[in-house]
Amino acid sequence: MNKNYMFSLIAVIVLFLIAYFGVETAGLHVLFGIVIPYLAALIFIVGFVYRVRDWAYSPVPFRIPSTCGQQASLPWIRQATYDNPSSNGGVIVRMILEVLFFRSLFRNMRFELKGGKKLSYIWEKWLWLFALAFHWAFLVVVIRHLRFFAEPVPFWVQFLEYLDGFVRVEFLSDVLQVGLPGVFMSGLVLLVAVIFLFLRRVFISQVNYISLASDYFPLFLIMGIAISGILMRYFIKVDIVGVKEFTMGLATFSPSIPEGVGVIFYVHLLFVSVLLVYFPFSKLMHLGGVFLSPTRNLANNSRAKRHINPWNYPVHVHTYEEYEDEFREKMIEAGLPVEKESN
Amino acid sequence: MADDLAKPEELLENSGYKRPATGWMDTPIDIRPGMYCYASNPKSVEYVGLPNPRQWNPLEDDWKLPENWQEIVHKGIKERLEKFRSFKIFMDVCVRCGACADKCHFFIGTGDPKNMPVLRAELLRSVYRNDFTTAGKIFKSLAGARPLTLDVLKEWWYYFFQCTECRRCSVFCPYGIDTAEITIIGRELLNLLGLNIDWIATPVANCYRTGNHLGIQPHAFKDMLEFFVEDIEDITGINVEPSYNKKGADILFITPSGDVFADPGTYTCMGYMILFKYLKDKYGFDITWSTYASEGGNFGFFTSHETMKRLNSKMYAEAKRLGVKWILGGECGHMWRVINQYMETMNGPADFLEEPVSPITGTKFENAKSTKMVHIAEFVADLIKHDKLELDPSRNDNQIVTFHDSCNPARGMGMLEEPRYVIKNVCNNFYEMPANTIRENTFCCGSGAGLNAGENMELRMCGGMPRANAVKYVHEKHGVNMLACVCAIDRAVFPALMEYWVPEVDVTGMSELVANALIMPGEKDRDTDLRGEPLPGKEDE
Numbered sequence: 064m065n066k067n068y069m070f071s072l073i074a075v076i077v078l079f080l081i082a083y084f085g086v087e088t089a090g091l092h093v094l095f096g097i098v099i100p101y102l103a104a105l106i107f108i109v110g111f112v113y114r115v116r117d118w119a120y121s122p123v124p125f126r127i128p129s130t131c132g133q134q135a136s137l138p139w140i141r142q143a144t145y146d147n148p149s150s151n152g153g154v155i156v157r158m159i160l161e162v163l164f165f166r167s168l169f170r171n172m173r174f175e176l177k178g179g180k181k182l183s184y185i186w187e188k189w190l191w192l193f194a195l196a197f198h199w200a201f202l203v204v205v206i207r208h209l210r211f212f213a214e215p216v217p218f219w220v221q222f223l224e225y226l227d228g229f230v231r232v233e234f235l236s237d238v239l240q241v242g243l244p245g246v247f248m249s250g251l252v253l254l255v256a257v258i259f260l261f262l263r264r265v266f267i268s269q270v271n272y273i274s275l276a277s278d279y280f281p282l283f284l285i286m287g288i289a290i291s292g293i294l295m296r297y298f299i300k301v302d303i304v305g306v307k308e309f310t311m312g313l314a315t316f317s318p319s320i321p322e323g324v325g326v327i328f329y330v331h332l333l334f335v336s337v338l339l340v341y342f343p344f345s346k347l348m349h350l351g352g353v354f355l356s357p358t359r360n361l362a363n364n365s366r367a368k369r370h371i372n373p374w375n376y377p378v379h380v381h382t383y384e385e386y387e388d389e390f391r392e393k394m395i396e397a398g399l400p401v402e403k404e405s406n
Numbered sequence: 407m408a409d410d411l412a413k414p415e416e417l418l419e420n421s422g423y424k425r426p427a428t429g430w431m432d433t434p435i436d437i438r439p440g441m442y443c444y445a446s447n448p449k450s451v452e453y454v455g456l457p458n459p460r461q462w463n464p465l466e467d468d469w470k471l472p473e474n475w476q477e478i479v480h481k482g483i484k485e486r487l488e489k490f491r492s493f494k495i496f497m498d499v500c501v502r503c504g505a506c507a508d509k510c511h512f513f514i515g516t517g518d519p520k521n522m523p524v525l526r527a528e529l530l531r532s533v534y535r536n537d538f539t540t541a542g543k544i545f546k547s548l549a550g551a552r553p554l555t556l557d558v559l560k561e562w563w564y565y566f567f568q569c570t571e572c573r574r575c576s577v578f579c580p581y582g583i584d585t586a587e588i589t590i591i592g593r594e595l596l597n598l599l600g601l602n603i604d605w606i607a608t609p610v611a612n613c614y615r616t617g618n619h620l621g622i623q624p625h626a627f628k629d630m631l632e633f634f635v636e637d638i639e640d641i642t643g644i645n646v647e648p649s650y651n652k653k654g655a656d657i658l659f660i661t662p663s664g665d666v667f668a669d670p671g672t673y674t675c676m677g678y679m680i681l682f683k684y685l686k687d688k689y690g691f692d693i694t695w696s697t698y699a700s701e702g703g704n705f706g707f708f709t710s711h712e713t714m715k716r717l718n719s720k721m722y723a724e725a726k727r728l729g730v731k732w733i734l735g736g737e738c739g740h741m742w743r744v745i746n747q748y749m750e751t752m753n754g755p756a757d758f759l760e761e762p763v764s765p766i767t768g769t770k771f772e773n774a775k776s777t778k779m780v781h782i783a784e785f786v787a788d789l790i791k792h793d794k795l796e797l798d799p800s801r802n803d804n805q806i807v808t809f810h811d812s813c814n815p816a817r818g819m820g821m822l823e824e825p826r827y828v829i830k831n832v833c834n835n836f837y838e839m840p841a842n843t844i845r846e847n848t849f850c851c852g853s854g855a856g857l858n859a860g861e862n863m864e865l866r867m868c869g870g871m872p873r874a875n876a877v878k879y880v881h882e883k884h885g886v887n888m889l890a891c892v893c894a895i896d897r898a899v900f901p902a903l904m905e906y907w908v909p910e911v912d913v914t915g916m917s918e919l920v921a922n923a924l925i926m927p928g929e930k931d932r933d934t935d936l937r938g939e940p941l942p943g944k945e946d947e
């Protein structure tokens with residue numbers, strides 16, 4: 064057993080127990096329903112902004128894009144405008160491809176030593192595919208949850224739900240509504256993708272070797288969030304009207320604890336709160352960092368336009384005069400031109 | 407080559423990933439001969455005024471560090487976090503996805519997990535977490551933090567000098583994390599304690615004093631070029647005597663001194679001289695060589711940002727002193743990363759120069775209009791495009807050529823097409839290596855960033871293995887017998903790598919191929935190429 068993921072798994076189980084007994088046994092609804100979520104949101108926002116500002120205000124002394132294609136040079140040579148941008152427009156496209164479609168990860172390949180002597184490079188897009196699925200699903204889930212924080216629910220949230228939902232079995236009658244709620248793909252995709260990301264950390268030896276407890280923890284936490292969410296929606300029904308009242312209360316700063324919302328809701332809420340708190344202190348900040356990475360968000364044009372280093376300072380150099388002073392005689396003898404004929 | 411070096415088959419067998427029984431933080435460092443370079447000579451360190459010059463030996467326990475070395479490193483990290491957004495972000499955002507893991511030629515070649523770019527970076531990142539992050543301070547090793555001990559420092563030294571700063575990892579990282587950047591900073595930190603390797607420290611001192619890495623003094627530099635003049639006259643019947651330190655010349659030419667010194671770089675150097683003579687006779691081209699700025703390469707770049715700046719300053723200083731219009735740069739890898747991404751920022755503005763225009767074609771080099779330095783491949787591609795060179799590519803018909811993209815021009819500049827265009831115009835037989843091993847995916851020669859010493863031959867052969875493997879592929883498939891490149895380090899290190907992995911393949915520079923094909927006005931009927939090998943059809947004369 065690997066201590067890194069055991070520790071993280073246990074941490075998430077402990078969180079579950081804390082929420083469960085905290086609400087069910089100790090009746091700390093206010094703590095788990097109001098205090099912790101508010102605190103978590105505050106820490107998240109302040110922490111996130113602090114970290115991003117900290118990066119944004121640190122200097123970029125040199126223009127060091129990783130160039131991944133042909134530079135802009137002679138007019139008849141076709142430039143790789145996005146993989147090696149020389150203008151801001153190009154950089155913007157590069158960043159869009161990077162942030163929305165994981166351009167760099169898409170380059171991924173794997174090598175194999177064939178017959179013990181030939182290296183070959185093999186198609187390997189699984190990480191790209193699942194990482195993309197994971198992040199997009201996460202985004203959709205987050206947007207869908209906006210329905211709990213706005214009344215009326217904005218039409219674009221409803222539209223997204225419509226796209227996200229499939230298998231809709233509903234029996235409508237005047238008297239009562241029964242049936243299964245629409246199944247949202249995003250939640251399932253999120254769960255499957257996060258499980259994939261976890262399994263590759265377990266089974267791919269190299270990835271396993273580099274993984275830290277702090278890599279497993281968010282994965283387990285997100286699994287917990289997804290599972291508790293799915294349970295709530297499809298299996299252990301919670302009072303959805305009560306939940307909405309509650310979340311609207313939080314959103315409008317007039318929180319109150321509704322009656323009869325199951326404990327599973329509090330578990331879900333605690334997991335989310337912990338994720339929010341964990342976020343700014345961890346690698347999850349890559350969400351902000353990806354936008355600021357100097358190897359991606361700078362144009363490769365430092366030969367056409369001087370880049371300024373804000374802390375550039377004068378250094379000791381060996382001047383031509385010092386050089387000539389040392390070698391003058393030899394230079395004269397060799398017939399090399401000199402500035403001064405003698406010292 | 408070292409006698410005790412393992413056979414290629416053995417090296418290949420050992421190359422696979424070997425997972426140590428213990429986690430990486432608990433696996434002790436084992437500094438193995440053949441994998442490291444000798445420690446810096448104190449005289450060289452002292453000459454340029456860098457910290458802690460002393461005799462030391464990496465294999466001994468005592469590295470003779472200053473008493474407060476931990477404090478020095480801690481302060482050094484702090485200062486660099488404040489100065490480099492790249493460093494700060496790269497310390498913070500790695501998610502350990504492993505996409506970069508098997509992209510490093512040293513990992514592929516050695517199978518040592520600490521050569522995975524991500525772990526190389528984690529060596530430093532773990533200390534960063536311990537000293538500078540809340541999570542690291544609270545959760546310690548669970549958050550991947552560990553204190554800076556002597557063993558950790560030794561590990562840094564060992565592995566930051568097993569990285570050639572090639573940036574291949576950064577191409578594949580979803581956040582653009584560039585382990586080369588981390589290595590650069592890591593080496594800067596090591597240099598605060600006087601922990602450099604001699605193959606870097608001594609060239610730096612030489613370059614500072616004599617203007618070039620090899621320590622060639624001005625008169626000797628001239629002698630060496632003079633020697634080429636004689637050789638060229640024998641082969642072509644033309645006297646290509648260059649001009650030196652000439653005030654008022656139109657253009658200053660700077661190239662790595664390696665090409666002046668050792669085969670097969672020397673043939674590239676002869677290539678430049680032939681080209682310049684041709685242009686002078688035909689078009690009145692006026693170019694000069696400098697003995698003061700007689701180095702294009704910059705081993706300061708492998709020491710610290712400051713040292714890089716100190717050495718690089720000579721280029722502009724000399725251009726200014728001589729009053730040239732702009733600078734033309736020869737074939738070199740890291741030299742061009744420095745010129746493209748650092749030079750004008752450090753030592754500019756170059757307002758005393760003119761925006762570069764080719765005096766022959768009238769082409770404005772818009773992409774170099776501020777730095778005012780043009781690459782010879784850009785320059786020659788433009789000449790060929792405008793039909794300004796009379797060429798006989800059949801003179802290169804004995805060569806079946808492939809092209810190696812050097813890391814820095816590929817990933818720190820993007821100069822991919824220009825040299826290909828030139829080579830295809832001067833050679834009839836050209837084949838590309840597999841797509842996953844060229845252009846932005848190119849594999850390092852395995853000896854860059856100052857690692858081209860003799861004592862670390864095993865490391866070099868391991869690191870160059872993926873590149874050699876691709877050469878072998880085209881050698882077997884198309885009969886390729888010539889590996890062309892635009893880098894002086896490549897030319898210095900590939901012969902050994904080829905001899906080891908693909909002995910049938912030779913190494914050349916772009917300009918050598920150009921000069922072989924170039925028909926000079928008034929030249930005699932050439933029987934041999936620049937190497938004295940008979941030209942096609944002249945074998946039995």
Ligand code: SF4
Nearest residue numbers: 500502503504506579
């Ligand atoms: S690819 Fe980037 S994020 Fe992934 S492990 Fe490597 S450095 Fe870290």
Ligand code: SF4
Nearest residue numbers: 510569570572573575
């Ligand atoms: S820069 Fe090159 S040598 Fe260094 S870790 Fe990355 S791939 Fe390896």
